[in-house]
Amino acid sequence: MNQQVSMVTLGVGDLAESRRFYSEGLGWTPLLDLDEIVFYQVGMGLALALFPLSDLAADTGTPATPGTPFTLAHNVGSPAEVDAAVTRAREAGASVLKEPQRAAFGGYHAYFADPDGHRWEVCHNPGWSVAEDGTVKLTAVDPES
Known part of the structure; x- marks a missing residue:
């Protein structure tokens, strides 16, 4: 498969x-x-x-x-993009579950729920990249940097 x-x-x-x-x-x-x-x-x-x-x-x-026992994620290129995405979601009626903040893994993220309770994470992860063929690459990031 x-x-x-x-x-x-x-x-x-x-x-x-x-x-x-x-x-x-x-x-x-x-x-x-x-x-x-x-x-x-x-x-x-x-x-x-x-x-x-x-x-x-x-x-x-x-x-x-309604709602889900999992989280969908949207990765963006910078902490400022996380802030902007959360602002836009809030203005559209999302419930912000976790305000934008530094994450334990060294990135920056927030959570919101859509009108049906589906949870979304908006995240800037400096160790996340996507190749031209769509393959995701994850590398460890020092949370202190």
């Missing part, structure tokens, strides 16, 4: 509110926007879908509830 994730689907309580949050609030451009689902290109070969919770429950045959 090919080791990759090609789509992350978030179950949302109100598709119109989530569409507004991601499109207008965060400034993301939909890849495909239908009445019942919205797709965003979020990386090389990776899409994020917003899908109503009731439809997700029906599709999977199991109950679906």
